[in-house]
Amino acid sequence: MTLDLLREHGTPLERQVFTWKDLVREPISKLDDEAFTRVRLIVAGAVEQAAVRFQHAAVSFGAEHRILLADLRRVEHHQATLLRWLQPADQSPLESSIAVAQAAVEVGAQVARCEPDPYVAQALRLGLLEDFDHLYRLAALMDRLEGRDANAILQSYTDIRPGRPTAAQHRAPEDDLRRWYDRSATAPATKLHARIAGALAYQARDHYLDVGPTFADPVARQLYAELASVKEQHVTQCESLVDPNETWLEKWLLHEAAEVHVYWGCLCSESNPRVRAVWDRFLAYELEHLRIVRELFEKTEMRDASEVVPAVLSEPLAFAGERAFIREVLASEVELGAAGTEFVPRDAESRATQSYRAQLARDGSPSETVAADYRWSPGTELADPRIRDASILPPPLKATGT
Amino acid sequence: MNRAPRPTDLALNRTGIYLSPTDGPAMVEGAREAPSSPGCTRALAEVRRQYAGEVGVIGHMPAPASLQVVENAGAAVLRRHRVHLLLDKLGERLAFERTGVRLFDALIAKLEAQGSWDRGPSLATLAQFRAEEAHHFALLQDVLINLGADPTAVTPSADLAGVELAGIVQVVSDPRTTLPQALHAHLVAELVDSASWELLVDLADDFGESSLAHKLREPLAHELRHRDTITTWLKRHAALVAGGALKYGA
Numbered sequence: 186m187t188l189d190l191l192r193e194h195g196t197p198l199e200r201q202v203f204t205w206k207d208l209v210r211e212p213i214s215k216l217d218d219e220a221f222t223r224v225r226l227i228v229a230g231a232v233e234q235a236a237v238r239f240q241h242a243a244v245s246f247g248a249e250h251r252i253l254l255a256d257l258r259r260v261e262h263h264q265a266t267l268l269r270w271l272q273p274a275d276q277s278p279l280e281s282s283i284a285v286a287q288a289a290v291e292v293g294a295q296v297a298r299c300e301p302d303p304y305v306a307q308a309l310r311l312g313l314l315e316d317f318d319h320l321y322r323l324a325a326l327m328d329r330l331e332g333r334d335a336n337a338i339l340q341s342y343t344d345i346r347p348g349r350p351t352a353a354q355h356r357a358p359e360d361d362l363r364r365w366y367d368r369s370a371t372a373p374a375t376k377l378h379a380r381i382a383g384a385l386a387y388q389a390r391d392h393y394l395d396v397g398p399t400f401a402d403p404v405a406r407q408l409y410a411e412l413a414s415v416k417e418q419h420v421t422q423c424e425s426l427v428d429p430n431e432t433w434l435e436k437w438l439l440h441e442a443a444e445v446h447v448y449w450g451c452l453c454s455e456s457n458p459r460v461r462a463v464w465d466r467f468l469a470y471e472l473e474h475l476r477i478v479r480e481l482f483e484k485t486e487m488r489d490a491s492e493v494v495p496a497v498l499s500e501p502l503a504f505a506g507e508r509a510f511i512r513e514v515l516a517s518e519v520e521l522g523a524a525g526t527e528f529v530p531r532d533a534e535s536r537a538t539q540s541y542r543a544q545l546a547r548d549g550s551p552s553e554t555v556a557a558d559y560r561w562s563p564g565t566e567l568a569d570p571r572i573r574d575a576s577i578l579p580p581p582l583k584a585t586g587t
Numbered sequence: 588m589n590r591a592p593r594p595t596d597l598a599l600n601r602t603g604i605y606l607s608p609t610d611g612p613a614m615v616e617g618a619r620e621a622p623s624s625p626g627c628t629r630a631l632a633e634v635r636r637q638y639a640g641e642v643g644v645i646g647h648m649p650a651p652a653s654l655q656v657v658e659n660a661g662a663a664v665l666r667r668h669r670v671h672l673l674l675d676k677l678g679e680r681l682a683f684e685r686t687g688v689r690l691f692d693a694l695i696a697k698l699e700a701q702g703s704w705d706r707g708p709s710l711a712t713l714a715q716f717r718a719e720e721a722h723h724f725a726l727l728q729d730v731l732i733n734l735g736a737d738p739t740a741v742t743p744s745a746d747l748a749g750v751e752l753a754g755i756v757q758v759v760s761d762p763r764t765t766l767p768q769a770l771h772a773h774l775v776a777e778l779v780d781s782a783s784w785e786l787l788v789d790l791a792d793d794f795g796e797s798s799l800a801h802k803l804r805e806p807l808a809h810e811l812r813h814r815d816t817i818t819t820w821l822k823r824h825a826a827l828v829a830g831g832a833l834k835y836g837a
Contacts (some may be wrong), residue, residue, distance in 0.1 A: 211763070216600045274761055321624075330630060337602035341610035346621035403638040404631050508613060554634055557626025561618040563604045563611070572628075579629065 187356050188300030188449050188498040192440070195473025196466070198256060203263045207544055211459070215280070218457055219304035220287065220340040221504045225451045225460070226268050227288040228351070228504075229570075232447045233265035235384035236440045237497050240383065243433055250481065256473055264467055271460065278396040279327050279405075283338045285392050287325055288386050289316040290343055294507035296378040297514075299500070305375050307528050308363050309382055310514050311521060311542035312419050317390075317511060318348030318552075319412050324557035328565050330402055336563065342506040345561035349519050351552035354415045354521060357537035364526045368428035373442070373495040376427070379425070380443040390416035397514040414545075434482045441475040442494040450502025593834070616758060645747070648675055649740035652732075673794055677731055683780055684724040684806075687750050690773055691758045693716035694766070701766050704833060706823050708770065714814050723806040728741030730799065754778060756835050767824050770817055777814040784810050 213222055240258040244251055287491065293316055324335035324345045335345060338465035366375055388415055397409025443540070448471050452464035479490040522531040524538070559566060567573045631777040648671045695713050703709060731738040741749075758764055758772035784807040791800035827833040 208699070216602055217598055219601060262799065273763075274757055276659045325624075336604060340601050341604055341607035344614060344617040344621075346618050347624055350624070370644075404634050404636070506610065508610070508617075512617070549634065551634075553624060553626055554630040556624035557630040558623050558628050560621075560623040561613060561614075575628070577632070579632075 186453065188445070188501070189496065190327060190445065190472070190475060190494065190498065191496050193467075193472050195467040195471065197276060198260070198477065199301070199369050201470050203258045203346050207390050208263060208267045208272050212271050213457065213460065214532050215276045215338075218460075220284075220338065220342055221291075222290060222457050222460055223272070223338075224288040225455065225464075226271050227285055227388070228292050228381070228431060228502075229444075229447050229451055229464075230265050230268040230377060231288075231384040231388035231443050232381060232440075233261050234388060235270065235380065236444060237265065238387070238494070239436065239440050245438065246433070252422070253477070253481070257477070260470060262449075263269055263305070264470065265556055267463065271463070277331075278399055278582055279323070279331065280333075280338050281321050281397060282392065282409075283320065283327065283335045285301060285389050285437075286316060286320040287339055287343050289389055290320055290511065291507055292502065292504070294514075295502060295504075296381055298507065300375060300378050301372045301440065302366060302375045304332060304364065305379065306567060307377065308422060308426060310357050310518055311433045311528060312382065312386065312422065313347040313511065314514060314521075315351070315415060315419070316348075316350050316400055317344075317515070319355070319415070321345055321347050321407060321559075321561070322351055322412070322511050322552045322556050324561055326405055326408055327437065328561075329555065329559070329568075330400075330405055330547070332565060336572060341496070341548050342508070343509060346554075349521070350416060351411060352546060352550040353531060354418070355542045356418060357535060357541045358418075358421065360525060360538045361494070361528060362425045363417045363422055365426055365428045368431050368493075371428075375438050377427045377446050378494075379423055380439060381447065383420060383427075384443070386416055386419035386423050390420055404555050407480045408555050411551045421576065432486065434478070434485055434547040438475070438482050438490060439491050441471060441478050444471040446498055447502060449498060450504060453501040454504045471485045484507075485553075539575055594768070596758065624678055642680055644743065646743050647739060648742055651735045652737040659765070673790055674731070674734065674736050674740045674745045675742045676737075676783075676790060677727055677734075677736070678740065679744035680783060680787055681724060681727040681731065681738060682741070682745035682753070683776075683783070684720050684727060684746045685769050686749070687720035687780065688717055688724060690755065690759050690776060691720060692754075692799075693756075695775060696765050697764075697769050700762075703766065704824055704827055705721075707820050708766070708817075712816070716809075716816075719806075719809045719813075722836070726802065726806065730802065751779070766819060770821055774817045774821065777810065777817055781796070781807070781810040788826065 193205050205333045215223075225427045237258055240261070244254055249252065274528045276284070285415050286515055290313065293313045294308060300306035300309055304560070320335075320339075320343065327335050339345070342453065363457040364377070368376075383566040392414060393409045393413035397406055397413060400406050402411065427436075448464055448468040452461065452468050455464055475494075479494070482488075482490050482493070520531050521528055522538070524533060525530065561570075600606075604675060607614075616687060619780075650774070691713055694708075694709065695717065698708055711809045728738040750813065755772045755776050759769045764772075788800050788807055791803055824833070
């Protein structure tokens with residue numbers, strides 16, 4: 186299956202319009218819709234937000250074409266709105282976090298598995314095992330705070346078990362920076378993967394920052410602060426993979442191509458007909474955005490856009506469970522860390538990272554606290570009689586005789 | 588009721604593990620094989636205990652709008668505390684009644700959209716209950732002003748009432764919920780509301796404010812009727828479904 190980016194026609198910009206009713210549709214069903222329908226909404230929303238952020242930044246750095254940027258940005262904003270508003274109101278903030286983590290794990294795993302550049306693939310796998318652990322900690326929080334099962338959201342696609350412990354993910358800022366790919370030598374797929382992974386990391390960072398303070402429980406508030414911090418690291422890592430020598434028009438082109446890639450994958454795999462119609466419509470929007478930016482790029486930079494983005498997308502994102510790949514990575518790379526731009530065994534991490542990590546954990550580690558001795562079991566850990574019947578009271582104080 | 592399908596109709600609810608004959612056992616096996624995170628399960632309780640010992644309260648009572656409260660309360664510290672308790676609880680009821688009006692607005696819209704059932708809620712009854720909630724709100728506003736308090740101030744208990752009611756507002760205002768589902772959520776509000784009015788009347792009596800207690804007895808009677816009526820509607824609905832007269836269960 187392929188998508189010809191040069192020949193496919195999109196929807197003319199003047200017909201990319203919305204109404205408030207159109208933006209606020211009947212949401213998906215938390216109970217009945219497939220987990221990957223929710224994941225697709227999160228991933229597509231993330232790349233839309235990334236495009237909007239980029240287009241704002243382009244203006245603030247004095248870019249030309251302000252009117253075109255504003256036109257496209259307004260459409261991207263409304264696309265992001267429509268996607269976000271398809272999430273249902275009976276989905277709690279914590280359930281949304283479970284879904285965000287599942288999106289990071291499953292789509293992160295897919296792009297890592299398909300990534301042709303070994304170094305970039307290694308970086309993506311590093312992030313993958315960390316997101317995987319976040320899911321385990323959030324599931325523990327959901328069970329222990331609300332008495333609910335994260336698997337009702339995950340629908341058995343994604344394992345709930347420890348990954349690289351969150352407490353071991355905190356690294357000094359210089360150890361989150363990676364070598365950037367070479368814009369003139371690297372495969373277009375690598376450029377798209379770095380952007381999709383970056384968009385997902387940014388989205389999770391913002392989500393944890395927004396949702397964390399809505400909790401009353403101090404452990405929940407701490408855990409979200411910790412997860413947001415790791416996601417900030419992941420944003421740093423993903424950004425650093427991108428060649429800073431790319432021109433801003435080149436970057437814009439790649440953002441639009443990443444959106445096309447994601448929407449195409451969504452359209453090819455969607456099970457909900459109502460949501461599928463949205464993917465169909467938004468893919469047509471993005472093909473037009475890509476065409477407009479491609480023409481602008483070729484006119485301005487006097488070079489062929491196919492030097493930057495592929496003329497044809499050869500394989501859509503599958504949005505399917507990646508259990509086997511994740512377990513394989515878990516078995517072989519859980520002990521990995523990073524020092525500078527290199528991946529090293531955790532015991533070879535830098536002194537800066539060790540000191541940074543020790544400082545943060547000086548008053549305790551929220552991710553360790555929330556999941557202490559936690560093992561997921563269908564429904565709840567309380568399904569295990571040893572846990573259900575265990576005393577929750579502290580041991581009685583011993584009499585001292587005085 | 589004119590919407591179909593209904594929530595109790597069978598469809599593909601994907602939340603249970605038994606729906607995934609391959610992935611479900613794989614999940615269980617994966618979790619069983621993996622080590623759990625180190626530490627003792629008491630760790631979470633320890634952090635909660637530590638924070639509870641360090642943090643302050645959600646907020647405090649506002650200063651009185653006039654000196655009347657202080658004058659009424661006299662000099663005794665104990666009496667001042669009792670006044671603040673009474674004002675806090677009056678503020679809580681005021682907040683609850685204000686939201687109660689809006690809950691009935693949403694219930695009326697839902698009934699208009701979906702219809703009712705035999706001896707179920709009618710528009711006239713819902714409108715009457717709404718009017719009573721609005722009347723209670725106005726009454727409490729007058730009571731607070733007469734006591735020299737500011738009825739627009741959010742007291743600590745009023746703030747928490749808003750948090751308590753948040754889930755009920757979500758259920759009732761969601762266009763996807765049915766009238767019985769929304770009434771069930773609203774019953775939670777009415778159960779708390781009736782018990783809280785009882786508490787308020789007792790408090791006014793204990794405080795020696797017999798005329799205030801007398802004023803509060805009428806809203807209490809209304810709220811007990813709201814609670815009992817909604818319970819009856821829901822029981823009737825369940826009986827009709829059980830008897831096969833209604834084809835939907837929720």
